Amino acid sequence: xxxxxxxxxxxxxxxxxxxxxxxxxxxxxxxxxxxxxxxxxxxxxxxxxxxxxxxxxxxxxxxxxxxxxxxxxxxxxxxxxxxxxxxxxxxxxxxxxxxxxxxxxxxxxxxxxxx
Numbered sequence: 001x002x003x004x005x006x007x008x009x010x011x012x013x014x015x016x017x018x019x020x021x022x023x024x025x026x027x028x029x030x031x032x033x034x035x036x037x038x039x040x041x042x043x044x045x046x047x048x049x050x051x052x053x054x055x056x057x058x059x060x061x062x063x064x065x066x067x068x069x070x071x072x073x074x075x076x077x078x079x080x081x082x083x084x085x086x087x088x089x090x091x092x093x094x095x096x097x098x099x100x101x102x103x104x105x106x107x108x109x110x111x112x113x114x115x
């Protein structure tokens with residue numbers, strides 16, 4: 001079992017920055033990839049960025065050049081650095097971890113971009 005706990009979400013003005021953290025515990029040795037998803041009000045949850053066990057990372061077009069996913073293997077924390085935030089980045093951000101047969105989710109952290 002793997003437990004994920006997100007933190008770092010808050011109210012921020014357009015153009016601002018936030019760093020989300022996802023602390024992992026439990027048996028994480030079989031995790032193949034870590035990801036951040038978000039769910040905007042009235043919309044389905046969608047992928048934001050992913051980083052593999054090997055360290056390869058990618059982000060969706062909507063956040064390319066603004067968001068960066070990274071990982072600290074000593075602390076067992078996955079980060080999402082979000083810069084130049086826009087109104088449309090508002091949503092509940094979830095941490096995700098994938099094994100071959102299992103997928104784990106955190107409870108989410110709220111990011112609100114508003115002036």
